[in-house]
Amino acid sequence: MNKNTIELLAVDGGGTKTRAVLVEADGTILGEGKAGASNYHVVGAEGAKKTLVEAVLAAFNDAGIEPDHTVKLNKAVFALAGIDTVIDEKEVAGVVQRAVTALSIEIGRLLVENDCLSTLLGATQNNAGILLIAGTGSIIFAHDGNNRIVRSGGWGHRVGDEGSGYWIGKQAIQAVLKMVDGRGEETLLSKLILEKFNFNKIEDLYNWTYSDSYSVDEVGALAAxxxxxFRLGDTVSKRILDAAVSELLLLIETAIEKADIQQDEFDMIFQGGVFHHNHYIKNQVCQRIQQSTTKVKIRTTTEEPISNIIKRGLVLI
Structure with a gap:
């Protein structure tokens, strides 16, 4: 294909995978590319740059277009994980600029922003709304429909991500260890977690948590x-899930107050594995938010984030 002008390049980059899509003005996808992690906190600045180049090149290859200085992109949105502070913004902007230089492509309007923020603005088309993501990690963004954008949470698995899959999994492991010590109640989690990891004894679980094999994703999977x-009647598990509900509600209530949209009509979008797979948490959060915020419209989406990042890019002037 000989195409020198492309409307949009949309990139969704996270801690495990990166997706790049070339898009026409009417939303038609010309080509798509995938690569590994592009969160610079995970793979470093140089690793992030290489991943972005790999994903974008794969998208051009899929579209049958040779990327060089003759190709012009009217707009590009790099929606990337790891942009949480002013320092992050500067660092990631440099990473993206080096990737663009390596690709030798011309971009008319370049936007680099946090992936969750980009998804929210695309999903709500810049109207008032909230996006709460509870997957392996957790974060919330809120927009008042004008110029106020706020966030809460998203501080990572070491010091934050309350209510997330990882947080739930970590609470489960702690409950098992407390049970072994005699400091906690008997719980079915002991048997189920050992079966999940194919361990023979609790000591194997403990050793794994301090080994090189320890995985944030695998701990997050313990939410299931x-x-x-819980569904088998385990009271310890119910307490963990109730605590997760409380943490997610705190994120929501904080975001609503900071964005000052208590009296407004707005969409609330739930995204992530915790909401897709744990109906108790989803139902509890929905019921309690609707009781306190009557004008909210709740949506749970299985739509890929890249779809909303594309929407975000297409409306950019």
């Missing part, structure tokens, strides 16, 4: 085990 134990 907690849900299973």
């Amino acid at each position: 085990v907690v849900d299973e134990a």
